[in-house]
Amino acid sequence: MTGAGTATVAFSHEQTLAGDLVDSDSDGNPDAFKTGRNPSVTELELSNALERMREDGAVEPVDSVATRLDGAVSVEAVVSKDVHGEVEKLVFNDAGSGFKSGRASSATFYLGLDFLSGTAERELSGCIPLEYSIDWENDGMVSYSLSMAYVDETTNTSITPTGITGPSDGNDVPFHGFSLSVDGASVSKLQSASLSISNIARFQWGDQRQPVDAVIENPETTLDVDAIFSGPSRMELAYGSAGASATEDSLSNVSGSIDLSAAGSAVSTYQLAKLKPDTYGWNDLVSSDTDTTDSTSFHVNGGVTIV
Template sequence: MTGAGSATVAYALEQTYGGSLVDEDSDGTPEWYQPGVDVTVGDLSVENALERIRQPDDPTPAGSREGNFEGAASVSFTLTDDNFHDLVFADGGTALPSSPMAAPSSTWYFGVDHVDGNEARTPTGAIVVDATINYQQGADVTVELTMLYGDEPDDVTAPSSITQPSDADVFTWHGADLTVDAVDQTLMQTASLSLSGLARFRRGQSRHPFDAVVGAIEPSLSTDATFTENAQLQAAYGGATTPQDTIGKVSGSLSFQNGQGTTISYDLTGLQPTSYGWNDLVNPDEDLSEAVEYHVADVAVV
C-alpha cells in the first residue's frame, strides 16, 4: 500500500544521450529537479515488442523473440519555473531548432516508499516527444510532458538532493495573458500551447536506441474565449469579412506571471486559424464563446 507523500519524482539533464548527468556547479554531484508541484505520473511502462516464433509442425508458439526496447512516461505538474524548458526546447532551452540537431535527453528517478520497503525506477535516455502548457480560468497553469526513453538500468544513484519548488512559485490563471495579432484575449477561458513531434530515436544494431534527434515539430495553439470582438473570426476568414483563398499568418504572445513577479513568456509566430467555432449562441446561462485552433510556425522563450 502506498499513499500521499510516498513518492519521489525528479529528473537530471544528460550531457549526451544516455550519458553522464549535468553537473552545473562542478561539485561532482548532478543537479536533480522536481518538475513542479502537484506532480502526477500517468504512465510508466516498457515495451519489448515481442514477436512469436513458430515451428511448422506445432500450432502453439515455440516462444517469442525480443524486438526494440522502448519505455514511455507521462508526467503532469503545476507550473512553478522554467527549468522544464531544457527538456523541450532543443536550441539552448529557449528556442525550437532551425536546423537538425540532437534532442535534449534526461534521466528520471521515480521512487516510491511502501509498507514493505521502497522501490525506484530510473529511465535513462528520456526524450520529450510532446509538451503542452495549459491555462484554465480559475485554475493553476499546468504542464504535460509525454516522453519516451531508451533504457532503465539499476545503477543510477538516487538523488542526494533535489531542487524542489514551493507553493509560492505556482503560476495561476490570474497572471496569464494572451495576445493574437496585437489583440488581447481579455476573457480567455482556456488556452493550450502544444508542441508535438519534438524528438525521435535513431536506432542501429541494438535493442536500445543509439541516440535521439529533433523530430518534425508541429506547434499549435487552442483557445476558448468569451466573444468580445470579431478579430479572430476575420482571421479565420483569411483577414477579411468573408472567407478568402489564403489564410494569412500573424504573430502572438502567451505569458504567465506568478505571485513573486516571475514571468514566463512565449513568442508565437506564424499563427494561422485552422478551425473556428461559436459555442453557446443561444444559452441564457452562458456567454457566447469562440473556440479557435491555430497552426503555429515557431515558438520561442523570451
C-alpha cells in the same frame, strides 16, 4: 503510491543520450530537479516488443523473443518559476529558448516509490521529448504535460538523486498569472487555452535493442483558444485578415504571445511568430444560462521562442 507511502518524481539533464549527467557545480552530485507541484505520472510503460516463435508440428507458439526496447513516460505538473526553466531546457534543445536542428535534449528521470516494506525506484535514462503542452483554465493553476520516450531503465532500492531542487511557496503560476495576446491585443474573457507541440524528437536505431541517438524531428505547434464572444476579431482572422467580412483566398499571419508569471514575477514568455486559424467555431449560441464562446485552433509557424 501504495498505502501511506510517498513518491518521488525528479530528473537530471544528460550531457549525451543516456550518458553522463550534468553537474554544474562539480560537487560530484548531478543537478536534480522536481517537475513541479501537483505532479502526476500519467504513463509509465516498458515494452519488450516480443515476437512469438512458431515451430512446425506445434499448435501454439514455442517461445517469444525480445526485439526493440520501447519505453514511454508522461508527466504533468503545475508550472513553477523554480524548476520550469529546466523542463523547458529538456523540451527545447536550443538551451531552452527554442528549437534548432541536430540532437535532441535528454534527461534521466527518477521515479521512486516508498511502499509499506521498502523503496523501489525506476531510473529511466535517455528520456527525450515527444509532445509538450501548456494548459490554462480560468479557475485554477497553469499546468504543463510532457510525453517522452526513453532508452533504458534500471531499478534501485533507494532514491538516487540528492539535493533535489524543487518548487517554493509563491512561485507556482496561477490562472491569473497567464495572459495571451493575438495580433497585438490581449484575448479578453478567456475561458481556456492550450499551446501544444508534437513531433518534437525521435530516436535513431542501430544493431542493438536500445536506440543509439536522438534528433529533433519536425516540431508542430498548435494554439487552441476558447473565449466568450466579445467581437469579431478572431472570426475576421479565420476569414483571412483583420477587418475581413467574407472569406478570402488566403490568410494573413499574425503574431501572438503567452506570458507566465508568479506573484508578479516573470516566469516565461512564449513568442509565437506566425498564427493562422485552422478552425473557428461558435459554441452555445442559443442558451439561457451560458455565454456564447468562440473557439479557434491556430497553426503556429515560424518558430516558438521562449524568453
